[in-house]
Amino acid sequence: MSDHPAHEETIRSERGFFGKLVHVRVDHVRMPSGKESVREVVEHPGAVSILALTENDEVILIRQWRHVPGAVMLEMPAGTREPGEDEDATARRELREETGYEAGETRQVTRFYSSSGFCDEQITLFHVTGCTPVDRDDDPDERTEVVLVPRAEIPRLVEEANREPRDAKFLIGMLWLSQQSS
Amino acid sequence: MSDHPAHEETIRSERGFFGKLVHVRVDHVRMPSGKESVREVVEHPGAVSILALTENDEVILIRQWRHVPGAVMLEMPAGTREPGEDEDATARRELREETGYEAGETRQVTRFYSSSGFCDEQITLFHVTGCTPVDRDDDPDERTEVVLVPRAEIPRLVEEANREPRDAKFLIGMLWLSQQSS
Numbered sequence: 111m112s113d114h115p116a117h118e119e120t121i122r123s124e125r126g127f128f129g130k131l132v133h134v135r136v137d138h139v140r141m142p143s144g145k146e147s148v149r150e151v152v153e154h155p156g157a158v159s160i161l162a163l164t165e166n167d168e169v170i171l172i173r174q175w176r177h178v179p180g181a182v183m184l185e186m187p188a189g190t191r192e193p194g195e196d197e198d199a200t201a202r203r204e205l206r207e208e209t210g211y212e213a214g215e216t217r218q219v220t221r222f223y224s225s226s227g228f229c230d231e232q233i234t235l236f237h238v239t240g241c242t243p244v245d246r247d248d249d250p251d252e253r254t255e256v257v258l259v260p261r262a263e264i265p266r267l268v269e270e271a272n273r274e275p276r277d278a279k280f281l282i283g284m285l286w287l288s289q290q291s292s
Numbered sequence: 293m294s295d296h297p298a299h300e301e302t303i304r305s306e307r308g309f310f311g312k313l314v315h316v317r318v319d320h321v322r323m324p325s326g327k328e329s330v331r332e333v334v335e336h337p338g339a340v341s342i343l344a345l346t347e348n349d350e351v352i353l354i355r356q357w358r359h360v361p362g363a364v365m366l367e368m369p370a371g372t373r374e375p376g377e378d379e380d381a382t383a384r385r386e387l388r389e390e391t392g393y394e395a396g397e398t399r400q401v402t403r404f405y406s407s408s409g410f411c412d413e414q415i416t417l418f419h420v421t422g423c424t425p426v427d428r429d430d431d432p433d434e435r436t437e438v439v440l441v442p443r444a445e446i447p448r449l450v451e452e453a454n455r456e457p458r459d460a461k462f463l464i465g466m467l468w469l470s471q472q473s474s
Contacts, residue, residue, distance in 0.1 A: 116357035116364065116435040127309035127316050129332045132410055134309045134316060139359065142435060149359045150311045152334050154410070175298035176408050177321065177331040182298065183408060224407040225415075226358050226365060226459040228314055228336070231407060233460070253298040253324060277408040278415070278460035285467035 116142055118149075126150065131190070154231035158201045159279040160187040161219070161287060162211060162238040168258040169287070170209050170241060175253070179275060184257065184267075186283050188233075201236040206244065209256050214240025219286060224278060233279050235286070264288050298324055300331070308332065313372075336413035340383045341461040342369040343401070343469060344393060344420040350440040351469070352391050352423060357435070361457060366439065366449075368465050370415075383418040388426065391438050396422025401468060406460055415461050417468070446470050 118139040126134035133153040140146055162170040176183045189204030191197065202213045219235045259267060268284050300321040308316035315335040323329055344352040358365045371386030373379065384395045401417045441449060450466050 118357060118359055120359075126311060129308060129316065129318070130330055132316070132332050132334060134311065134314070136311070137359065148312055150314050151360055152314060152411070154407075157409075175300060177300055177302075177319065178333055178408050178410065178412050179405065185408075188409075220463070221457055222463055223361065223457060223459050225336075225411070225413060225461075226360050226367075227339075227370075228360065229334070229407070229411065230360050232457060233407075275403055275405060275414060277405050278464060279407075281402070281404055282460060282463050282467065285464065285471065288471060289467065 118142070118147075121146065131155075150228055152229040152231075154229060155190055155193075156232045156234075157188055157190050157279075158197055158204065159233050159235045159283060160201050160205050160238055161235060161283040162187060162205055162209070162213065162241050163261065164211070164241050164258065165214075167261045169261060169264060170205075170211055171257045171259055172208055172254040173257055174255070183275075183277065183280075185277055185280050187254075188279060197234050198236070201234075201238065205238060205241070206246070208254050210243055210246030211241040211256075212244045213238045214242070220282075222282070235279070235283060237287075261287070300324070300329075303328065313337075332410055334411040334413075336411060337372055337375075338414045338416075339370055339372050339461075340379055340386065341415050341417045341465060342383050342387050342420055343417060343465040344369060344387055344391070344395065344423050345443065346393070346423050346440065347396075349443045351443060351446060352387075352393055353439045353441055354390055354436040355439055356437070365457075365459065365462075367459055367462050369436075370461060379416050380418070383416075383420065387420060387423065388428070390436050392425055392428030393423040393438075394426045395420045396424070402464075404464070417461070417465060419469075443469070 121138045124136045126136045135151045137149045173182050187208040191200045217237045219237045221234045224231045303320045306318045308318045317333045319331045355364050369387050369390040373382050399419045401419045403416045406413045
């Protein structure tokens with residue numbers, strides 16, 4: 111795509127922030143007109159989002175405290191990839207850690223940027239079926255409450271999301287599931 | 293929600309990065325167990341995403357260069373709020389600037405965090421109908437190519453998004469539209 115007329119050439123990069131989870135890179139670019147500009151890029155390792163269903167066709171959701179909105183949010187299980195970890199393994203691990211359910215069959219549905227204008231985080235959505243409850247270690251600092259929602263109630267959940275702020279990956283999972291024939 | 297058992301108390305905050313578009317705040321928190329931890333918060337002014345249809349029921353999309361993926365992406369028109377600007381005004385202004393279409397009727401559909409785990413960006417999705425072409429200023433550095441897609445082809449576009457990376461707000465708009473009766 112580098113010959114596209116809108117292509118921007120990166121002249122140099124600086125490190126803006128180096129954190130535990132996210133980093134910021136500041137790229138100086140030359141735009142098609144020849145003018146220079148700055149692009150701030152938030153670097154993130156990427157994540158998986160897990161649309162998991164039990165053998166009774168219930169969607170396995172969690173409620174957990176989110177520091178950014180300062181509130182408890184209803185979400186799908188999700189997690190950040192560990193270095194070298196295969197995404198399917200991340201999905202199985204996070205589902206078990208966050209909900210106490212063992213994944214049955216896993217299938218990659220789609221992959222998307224959470225906010226491609228300034229952040230390189232890509233999220234892979236997995237559809238996981240035939241999940242069964244197993245034992246769960248109880249971490250006092252990861253107090254996720256598991257919520258089982260019958261699949262037929264998903265359209266109502268999407269409606270509720272119109273009144274209460276939710277996360278993009280939650281909406282994508284719920285909207286995608288609503289379109290599938292059960 | 294501050295009495296929720298998973299509530300984290302912020303002890304102090306530091307500025308990690310102060311950029312042109314994004315900032316990073318580093319919050320030191322006390323978790324429910326009493327242990328301390330760090331939460332990195334990417335601060336963003338928020339944006340609108342515009343699901344615009346012409347009077348002929350075509351969806352108005354754009355292709356534009358995105359620095360982060362280093363590629364041209366198919367997207368809905370979108371834009372960042374200017375200080376003090378009303379979101380409806382942002383949607384009308386950005387639609388005109390990016391596509392050369394004048395908004396007809398605007399309606400707020402939903403609002404979501406792009407990635408609530410580490411970023412406070414909230415996106416408001418507008419459904420805009422009855423859009424009509426007007427004149428457009430040509431900015432050489434904002435080379436957006438306008439693409440009109442008949443509404444009936446939207447399910448195909450969502451399928452394509454399974455193979456090529458796209459943006460969360462694009463997927464949410466397309467999936468939402470696919471569910472509406474025309």
